[in-house]
Amino acid sequence: MSVVRTLPQQVNPNAPQGIHPKHVRQITGLAFMGVIAAWEEFLERTLIRYLAGAKTNTGYTATPKFGRANNLGHAYELLSQDPNYDPSKHYLKVSDARWVWRTADFFFSQHQYKLLQSKCDLLSNANLIRNRIAHDSDKCKAGFKSAAIWFLQPTNGNLTKGFSPGELLLSIATRNFGNPLNGAGVSHFEAYMRTYEDLAKGIVP
Incomplete structure (x- = not known):
């Protein structure tokens, strides 16, 4: 996103070059959507693979309580509690962080998904x-408003009329992310990127 923000910006459509600020906000929002999708895919793939006995490059693996899944398909069946689970038609609730770490608690006696609890x-x-x-x-407008006010x-x-997700993501993070990000002059977008990176490194050490 730093590259997009360094592009010259202009509001005059007849100007010789530059990108309109609203387009910067839209690009930021679309990038954030992509990151969330990648994060949820990461959670699903790691959870499935740990249940099937996969190890990281450092040799780490979650410790099962009841044994391993026979394969990835069997892991999906166990996690979904559906013997007919089809990954192409169904999905796990990985968008819910609490579901992820509580499910990991059920299947593993030792795991790294507890990192999600405080986040x-x-x-x-x-x-x-x-x-x-x-x-x-x-519904989505109301949900976003509550998130923006929380931050x-x-x-x-109240928020300014027409306040957008892109505006929130590009604004400076001053609370909720914890030190050293709060007050460090980084945007909410960047603070989230660092948070996801730190969590991912913790989950796959």
């Missing part, structure tokens, strides 16, 4: 931002 609020608000980027429904804490509890 549940951040991850659930990321979903609200993503949903608003993807949908224009009243920005405006004095009157």
Whole structure:
């Protein structure tokens, strides 16, 4: 996103070059959607593979309570509790961080998904931002508003008219991410990127 933000910006359509600020915000939102999709795919793939006995390059693997799945298909059946589970037609609830670490608690006596527990609020608000980027429904608008207020804490509890996910993501993070990100002059987008990277490195050490 740093590359996009360094592009010259202009609001005059007749200007010789430059990108309109609203397009920067739209690009930021679309990039965020892609990151969330990749994050959920990462959670699903690691959870399935750990249950089937996979190890990381360092030799780490989650410790099972009841034994390993026979293969990836069997792991899907166990995690979904559906013997007819078809990954091409169904999905696991990996968008719900609490479901992920609670499910890991059930299947593993030792695992790294507990890292998600302290980040549940951040991850659930990321979903609200993503949903608003993807949908224009009243429900998604209300969810995004609650997320934006959680981050920005405006004095009157209101956002400016037309406030968008891109504007939130590009604004400076001042709370909720913890030190050293809060007050470090990084955007909410960048703070989320660092959070996802740290979590991923913890889950696959």
